[in-house]
Amino acid sequence: MLYPSITLAPMNILFKRRYSLVPHLLAGCLLAGCQPAPPQHFQGYAEGEAVRVAAQQSGVLTSLAVQRGDTVQSGTALFSLEHAQEAAALAQTTAQLQQAQAQAANLDTGKRAPEIAVIDAQIASARARQHLSQTQLVRQQALQARGFISAEALDQARTQLTSDTAQLHELEAQRSSARLPGRPDERRALAAQIDAARALLAQNQVRLAQKSQTAPVSGPVDDTYYRVGEWVAAGQPVLSILPPANIKLRFFVPEMRLAALHAGASVYISCDGCGAPIAATVRFIAQQAEYTPPVLYSENNRHRLVYMVEAWPAPKDATRLHPGQPVSVTLR
Known part of the structure; x- marks a missing residue:
């Protein structure tokens, strides 16, 4: 069957005219910047740092x-x-410190009064013996002068007096030494011992508190x-x-809106059940971008390039948020 060609001519002309407009429409779209309209709201979620x-x-x-x-x-x-072991160690070091302090006090005050009284009694006895020896020496000298005793007996009397006098001087020196404090070396050694006991006590106190x-x-x-x-x-x-001050918001901003944000900028957050919008302050903007699918880097797809932004609400408002809760963020 043959069809007249005259019936196809208007359709061919119409077809050519319709599709010949496509390149012009694409060119006009490129000139006008056919990109998605900049978003006014950004999606994110609440996050807590416990x-x-x-x-x-x-x-x-x-x-x-x-x-x-x-x-x-x-x-x-x-x-x-x-903490039974730590409590026992603390009690032990406390006792050691008290012992060292008592020894230091003993060195500072010298011997006790009863001990000095014993030395005084010994001195009195030695003084009496010295007096007796001196008296006997005088008698022996008189007898020897008359020839009743030998020179050897006189020498023995002199020796006894010398011995009793030396013993008396020794006891008097002991009494003077008993009233003196400890020697400087002993006192320094005890002071170091006290410092060590205090340091060990503080260490055990910390261990018990921990x-x-x-x-x-x-x-x-x-x-x-x-x-x-x-x-x-x-x-x-x-x-x-999880303190309220540690609740923050994470949301993602397209590359085309990144210039509108900076550290210290204010944003508003809204979420289901949150009531009035919540103000938050931007503290962090990621330096590295990431893509939303499809991952295809091109000039036409760069609107998919997003940056993570973190903002912190006031602690009194953060109690209205829960970690993981989705939120909507609006720039101020």
Whole structure:
């Protein structure tokens, strides 16, 4: 069957005219900058940086005063580990310090009064013997002059007097020495011993204090990692606290809107159930960009290039947010 060619001519002309406009439309689109309209809202989520509270010493967990979800204030007792050994060491060093201090006091005051009284009695006895020896010597001299005794007997009397006089002087010297404080070398040695005992006492006090921990910040208990009776290694967190000041927002800004942001800029956050918008301050803008799918670097796709931005709300407003909660961010 033959069809007249005249019926196809208008359709061919129409087809050519319609599709001949495509290059012109594309060119006009490129000249006008056919890019997506800059977004006014950015999607993100809330994130919390919890404070993990650990024990500096290892041991068995004996008490856990808080549970997950409890709100604590700074200084609240949180947990404690068994500390019998640390308490015994503290008692030992306390006694050692007291002993060294008592020895130093003894050196500073000399001998006690009863000890000095004993020496005084010995001096009195020695003085009496000296007096007796002196009297006997005078008698022996008189007898020897008359020829009743030998010279040897006189020498013995003189020797006895000399011996008794020397013993008296020795006891008097002992009494003077007993009233003096300890020698400088002994006193310095005891002072060093006292300093060492104090340092060891302070060390044991710290060790005992580290067995119990208090809350370093205020906020809700985010999680607990051990139960009473379990062994806790030194440095391992027992629980974590999420203070409102540590709740921040993370959102992603396209490359075309990055110039509108800077550290210190204000943004507004809205979320489901948050009520009125929440003001936040930008503190961090990532230096490295990332792509949203599809990962294709080209001039036409650079609107997919985004930068992560972090902003912090005021602590009083941060209590309205929950980590992981999606939010919508608007530039001020």
